[in-house]
Amino acid sequence: MTPTQTANTSAAPSRKYLLVTPCRDEAKYARRTLDSVVNQTVLPTLWIIVDDGSKDETPQILKEYADKYPWIKVVTRGDRGDRKLGGGVIDAFYAGYDTINPDDFDYVTKLDLDLDLPRGYFEELMARMEANPRIAAASGKPYFTRDGKQISEKCGDETCVGMVKFYRTSAFKQIGGFVRELMWDGIDCHRCRTLGWIAVSWDDPKINFEHLRPMGTSHKNWWVGRQRHGFGQYFMGTGLSYMLASCTFRMFHPPIFMGSMAMLWGYLKSMFKRNPRYGDAEFRRFLRRYQWNCLLFGKTKATRDLNAAQAHIWNPGRSIPAR
Template sequence: MNFYIIIPAHNEEDSIALTLESLVSQTHLPKRIVVVNDNSTDNTQNIIQKFTNSYQFLTLVNINSSDKHLPGAKIINAFYKGYETLDKDYDIICKFDADLIFPNNYLEQLAKHFHNNKNLGMAAGFCYIKKNDDWILENLTRKDHIRGALKAYRKTCFEDIGKLKKSIGWDTVDELLAKYYNWTITTDESLHVKHLKPTGLSYNKNSKYSQGEAFYKMRYGITLTILTALKMALKKRSLSVFNNYLKGYYKANRSNIKHIVSEDEGKFIRKLRWNGIFEKLKSN
């Protein structure tokens, strides 16, 4: 099973070598790895270049975009710069972050999942962060959700969902659209991936409204947006989180920003989300 991996990287000199070392040491080696060095001003490029000199399946692409670290379009634009350099001879396409350390059986285990379930569209392990001397689960979302840091897609699923959206919310809408097209998703709790930089740690402050914008673009509607914003505010114990989500939503609404899903897809997404809420209420 051919794995193609694309890694956007911006000023990752402290972690990129660890990430690449873990990938070139896999028991199931990837066929291609492309690292997209996006406007780094540190030693990231030189570190990547050393790996490309040693591994023929690893290549470097240099691009220049904004030097701000923002979620969403910047990352996906970098992803596509790498994707454009690849042929179509892949079974699984991966978008990985540049601050991860993978267990050496990671790709082998994913290959088994994809091989055993022909309807499996997406699969991943879990991110762990270091706290004191222990590595603990980075528990930000439901366990059935695949984190944006370590996405892996079957080729046909990737094509069905229209590939990755160049927008905030890309790493949520991909799963929702996969379900819309009748693909299944799996997460493997045995695969512990070390996440060296906790999510959002280096995001620019201008990204604080981005999640509300994403809800608008995915056609959540205001009621679902309020409920989700309230849930996250309670989880993070921050009223500002709630306010920022709603401000982001209304700002996108006023600006009439283009949605990233069709009306039918939006209807499916809202139904899926409401069903999830009702099921959780029943179980409590």
């Protein structure tokens, strides 16, 4: 009997999963990611890679792999002049996602092209999600290498990380997918909780992975990248007290001190300029309540209590109007 069969030999659960990868100028890292996917213990049903106007050797590398593996499909977009974070990345994601019928897949994934995943990554995530049907989105933890050491990117357990968002398709459709703004990868996880779903990441060697380009460095430099995080937190609706606590927590995480200061400056600059915030006022109130509970009781307890409190509204078959 195989591990995916039950004692009464019932059929194994369906594990058809889709990968969608927006990328631009990733020649330096692409082969590492491509190789880590083609060597997975359970292969994707389809992998759509959206080349978002690359000027380096990325298109040639993608063609090489697409010619070899029939389940890899490349979608090419025109050059729009520069790497555009936030909304631009999600625009590219949807350029691939909109070419398929999501109902053909059990899981859908937004996957970056600068990761090195362990061989059993997707198989392990599917097994955990099969064991808990309330899990909407899940991931391992990202680490990067510096001076020969693996350094955690310090992502909370209550979020599925943005560089590899592995979603149950039904949940992805129910939350309305990704918003096309900075902090899309935080809004989606909180949106899951508003509907009774669970978003989670685990710090486990089975599913931890190497982020070849550390978070916050993909556009220009550390300072710009971390400022962008502050802009995004303000847009999402994060309160100032929570932002101060978050910056304090990250103060001794590389780049020491300066990374936290850049995040805080990005947030404060947005606040002083009265930049627009995410338009769902009820969502922002939900977020603030959760963040205050995190400050008062700790994030682990606050998340556990919220997930328990939201269980009664979880309805995986519910139809949500398009947002």
